[in-house]
Amino acid sequence: MNYVGEQFAQGEMFLPDLVLAGEAMKAAVAVLEPEMARRGAERKMLGKVVLGTVAGDIHEIGKTLVGTMLASSGFQVYDLGVDVPIGTFVEKVRQVNADIVGLSALLTTTMARQRDVIEALDEAGLRPKVKVMVGGAPVTGSWADEIGADGYSEDAIGAVAVAKRLMGI
Amino acid sequence: MIRPTLQFLSPDTVDRVIEEAIELLQDPGVRVHSPQALSLLSDRGAQVDLEAKVAHMPAGLVQRAVETAPKSFYLYDFEGQPAVHYGGDDVQFDPGSTAIEFLDYGATTSRAPTTADFVRYVQLADSLPALDAVSTSLVCADVPQEMADLYRLFLVLLYARKPVVTGAFAVETWRVMKDLLVVMAGSEQALAEKPTAVFDVCPSPPLLWSEITCENLMDCARYRVPAELVSMPLTGATGPATLLGAIVQHAAESLSGIAIHQLVNPGAPIVWGGSPAAFDMRTGTPPMGAIETMMIDCAYAQIGKSLGLPTHAYLGMSDAKIVDAQCGFESGISATLGALAGINMISGPGMLDFESCFSLEKLVVDAEIVGMAKRLVAGIAERETPLALDVIRQVGHAGHFMATRHTRQWFRQELFIPSAVVDRDFRRNWEEKGSKDTAQRAHGRAEALIAAYQSKGLSAEVVAELEAITLRRAQAAGMDRLPPR
Numbered sequence: 001m002n003y004v005g006e007q008f009a010q011g012e013m014f015l016p017d018l019v020l021a022g023e024a025m026k027a028a029v030a031v032l033e034p035e036m037a038r039r040g041a042e043r044k045m046l047g048k049v050v051l052g053t054v055a056g057d058i059h060e061i062g063k064t065l066v067g068t069m070l071a072s073s074g075f076q077v078y079d080l081g082v083d084v085p086i087g088t089f090v091e092k093v094r095q096v097n098a099d100i101v102g103l104s105a106l107l108t109t110t111m112a113r114q115r116d117v118i119e120a121l122d123e124a125g126l127r128p129k130v131k132v133m134v135g136g137a138p139v140t141g142s143w144a145d146e147i148g149a150d151g152y153s154e155d156a157i158g159a160v161a162v163a164k165r166l167m168g169i
Numbered sequence: 170m171i172r173p174t175l176q177f178l179s180p181d182t183v184d185r186v187i188e189e190a191i192e193l194l195q196d197p198g199v200r201v202h203s204p205q206a207l208s209l210l211s212d213r214g215a216q217v218d219l220e221a222k223v224a225h226m227p228a229g230l231v232q233r234a235v236e237t238a239p240k241s242f243y244l245y246d247f248e249g250q251p252a253v254h255y256g257g258d259d260v261q262f263d264p265g266s267t268a269i270e271f272l273d274y275g276a277t278t279s280r281a282p283t284t285a286d287f288v289r290y291v292q293l294a295d296s297l298p299a300l301d302a303v304s305t306s307l308v309c310a311d312v313p314q315e316m317a318d319l320y321r322l323f324l325v326l327l328y329a330r331k332p333v334v335t336g337a338f339a340v341e342t343w344r345v346m347k348d349l350l351v352v353m354a355g356s357e358q359a360l361a362e363k364p365t366a367v368f369d370v371c372p373s374p375p376l377l378w379s380e381i382t383c384e385n386l387m388d389c390a391r392y393r394v395p396a397e398l399v400s401m402p403l404t405g406a407t408g409p410a411t412l413l414g415a416i417v418q419h420a421a422e423s424l425s426g427i428a429i430h431q432l433v434n435p436g437a438p439i440v441w442g443g444s445p446a447a448f449d450m451r452t453g454t455p456p457m458g459a460i461e462t463m464m465i466d467c468a469y470a471q472i473g474k475s476l477g478l479p480t481h482a483y484l485g486m487s488d489a490k491i492v493d494a495q496c497g498f499e500s501g502i503s504a505t506l507g508a509l510a511g512i513n514m515i516s517g518p519g520m521l522d523f524e525s526c527f528s529l530e531k532l533v534v535d536a537e538i539v540g541m542a543k544r545l546v547a548g549i550a551e552r553e554t555p556l557a558l559d560v561i562r563q564v565g566h567a568g569h570f571m572a573t574r575h576t577r578q579w580f581r582q583e584l585f586i587p588s589a590v591v592d593r594d595f596r597r598n599w600e601e602k603g604s605k606d607t608a609q610r611a612h613g614r615a616e617a618l619i620a621a622y623q624s625k626g627l628s629a630e631v632v633a634e635l636e637a638i639t640l641r642r643a644q645a646a647g648m649d650r651l652p653p654r
Contacts (some may be wrong), residue, residue: 014450016405026363058379060408065453108269109314137525138269155453 001072003026012023012157015065022068026046045076047099047167052080054113059106065156066102073160075100080158086113086120093121093130100163103149105136114139129164135159172548173364177468178416179583183475185423186413190420191228192498194490198225199376199425202234203383206429208295213432224425240477242395242438244302245355245363247625252332255367255395255440255479258511258545261301262504263334263572265486265520266369268527269308275382275490275610277527281310282323284652287321291328292622293529293615294519299539306336306519306527313646314338316639320651322366323639326654327355327632329624334397334516336369336515339382343368345642347392352634367440367514371399374407378429386426389584390433396497397440397481397514398426403448403455404465415445419469427478440514441473442481444524457517457524458499463592467510474511482507483524485535492530492608499622500531501538508542533618537587544585552579580596590614 004021005153006150007013027054052143053063060082071077078096093101101121114134121127128158134153144152153161178186183284198216201207203223211217216225241256253261255383270279271286287307294303305321312320318338325333337343346368347360354360372378378386381451389396400422402408402415409415424442447461448454456462466482473480485504489496500517507515517524518539520534545584553559560575590610592599600606605613636651643651 011451015453016450058377059375062453107338108308108317112314135304137523 004076005072019065019068020070022072026074027081037043044074044085046074046164048076048078048096049100049102049163050078050080050088050089050098051104052084053104053106054080054110054117055083055085056113057105057107058082059104059136062106062156063102063104066104066135066153066164067161069156069160070163073164075163086117089117090120090124090126093126095130097124098130100131100133100166102133102135102159102163105139106135108138109162110141111136111138114149118148150160170548170550172482173546174258175467175506175507176471177464178474178562182413183472186417186420186461186472187476188425189417190424191231193376193417194226194231194428195228197376198223199378199421200312201383201429202380203290203378206378206383206387210429211379213385221489225320226425226428228586231428234428234435235424235476235478237435238427238478239436239438241479242364244367245365246332246394247326247330247365247369247598249363253514254512255438256479257513258474258546258581259513260508260511260515260543261513262515262518262542263300263302264290264304264484264532265308265483265524265527266304266334266336267308267312267518267561268520268524268525269305269346272521272526272528272531273492273544274530274608276616279522282307282527283311284309284324284654287324288328289619290519290527290529290532292619293327295329296618297533299543300331300518301537302334302518303329309652311652312643313648315646316342316642316648318342319349319642320326320348320639322349323635323654325351327627328622328625329587332364333366334369334514334579335366336371337382337385340381340388342642343385343388344469346640347388347394348439348638349635350394352631352638357392364393364395364438367397368396369397369399369442369518370426371401372426374400374402374422375418376422376425377436378425381579382393383429386430387412387597389434389439390430390437393434393437394439395440395444396426396430398423399442399444399481399483400426400466400469401444401446401455404461405450406446406448406453411449412461412468416467416468416472419443419445419465419471423469431643439478440481441470441478441482442483442514444470444483445469454488455523456488457483457520458488458495458503460502463503466512467506470510471505472510477516481514481516482510482512482516484512484515485538486524486525487531488521490522490526492521492534492598492611496531497534497607497621500535501541504535504538504542505545505547511546529615530608532612533590534607534616537591540585550583552582588614 271282446455484507518535
């Protein structure tokens with residue numbers, strides 16, 4: 001996976017290679033994890049990320065690429081899918097004790113839901129415990145600042161660096 | 170005279186694309202997130218899975234819809250004259266649509282557009298002779314998002330004489346936008362008889378009609394306001410990696426739209442349009458300037474034409490960030506290919522950065538490209554018989570052709586005469602005029618046209634009515650008064 005990541009960064013490999021490597025890694029982990037558990041070892045994860053496209057928005061691909069990148073970089077990713085209600089984000093963050101929540105929006109009209117999720121996390125008392133990353137075509141750094149998000153990236157590769165920074169890695 | 174045309178697909182391939190698209194509408198079917206559309210489809214013979222919100226459309230239903238869809242129609246300008254002909258091989262252009270960023274002259278960083286930018290944009294777009302329609306090109310950031318779609322149309326109605334290509338962001342706002350158009354037309358019936366606007370409706374790839382777009386599509390049919398289908402598979406991402414695969418998916422999504430639309434109101438006008446892209450496998454972006462993007466567009470237009478439908482495409486754009494060489498060559502190639510493909514409405518001039526950023530200078534440069542593209546498809550005419558025997562004999566070996574009656578008679582019709590944005594000066598003259606590059610020259614023309622813009626002279630009552638409708642939506646969204654213009 002690291003090799004594929006390097007090759008991608010050099011422009012020698014492409015997104016389908018990266019996604020396929022991520023899928024292969026996921027399949028391998030599913031086989032290896034029970035075996036590791038049996039031997040008393042534990043897979044060391046960089047952090048837990050809850051991820052989804054906000055309510056009213058059905059756009060999937062950007063969010064899924066970010067999920068693949070994060071998972072293959074060593075994060076535990078809980079992908080909630082698209083058109084995710086505000087409450088579902090809050091519930092999942094609480095349930096898995098997430099370190100980071102990632103909110104995707106492709107439309108200017110649904111971007112505002114990112115703010116709503118942050119406010120809901122705040123009301124639920126979870127905001128001090130969880131970092132918020134936002135992304136999507138219309139999302140900018142100044143929008144992230146405006147709504148009080150902790151991180152923003154323009155693309156999936158950058159999202160990994162942001163997530164690591166937020167985890168203090 | 171031969172009209173130069175561009176075709177990518179053999180007749181056999183065209184048939185196979187349509188056959189596979191119709192098969193896809195049966196299995197796996199189309200996801201439709203509108204309960205109303207699902208129930209309508211179910212009533213008319215589609216097998217509907219309400220749980221999964223999937224409609225399996227029988228071939229007959231789709232074929233009947235294609236038959237009832239009109240083969241051509243006109244858009245009218247706001248003075249009541251037919252201005253855009255959707256149908257046949259007529260080629261027309263309008264600016265790109267729905268930019269969320271605006272590039273100031275000379276800037277390398279874009280910013281969110283405002284009302285003031287929109288007013289300048291629409292005055293310029295209305296003034297550029299090469300453009301046949303205007304668009305709701307900018308999303309103004311100085312009004313609440315809940316009304317941003319209808320606010321763009323409000324500003325267009327205040328300043329534009331040309332018809333408008335637009336679209337709604339929500340179910341309710343479509344109806345408000347229709348109300349704004351009705352103020353201009355006088356009645357719903359008058360709007361249906363002489364439509365001044367076409368609404369883009371975008372299925373989500375692969376094979377999904379979201380509730381908003383589906384309701385917009387059905388509202389267009391109900392009120393007989395033209396709808397423009399904008400299917401947008403991204404190769405290898407939200408559609409097949411092969412160009413032909415993307416064309417099949419585009420056909421399936423478009424045919425499903427026509428089926429829903431014609432079930433609501435047979436004979437309502439609808440356009441076979443789109444905005445697919447050849448997904449970039451390095452950056453994950455949808456490049457509008459990729460040659461394969463343009464090839465898919467031209468080929469799907471060929472499919473639409475084979476069905477006898479009016480056509481549209483998002484072409485003439487660039488992924489460059491500023492008005493530079495990439496901006497010029499991508500836009501130039503793209504608009505030229507679209508014109509050769511005989512696409513009725515080509516949306517794109519002015520647009521940079523993956524259809525997200527608008528530049529007035531680019532709009533002015535693109536207007537020159539449009540002028541050339543239109544000239545290209547007008548072809549090489551046989552003006553006289555004999556072709557040239559008489560005039561060449563008349564001039565003989567001695568002279569020049571400048572003073573002949575023949576030259577005076579024909580040169581204006583033979584040549585597309587560009588504005589000063591296109592540099593054809595001798596070098597010394599160019600230097601004496603300030604050695605200006607393309608963007609500088611375009612800026613000068615943009616400022617001159619905006620300064621020369623004449624008010625369209627709407628009556629105070631019409632303005633008040635448009636303002637009242639828009640202000641109601643602003644206030645509902647928490648804004649007390651509209652931004653100054």
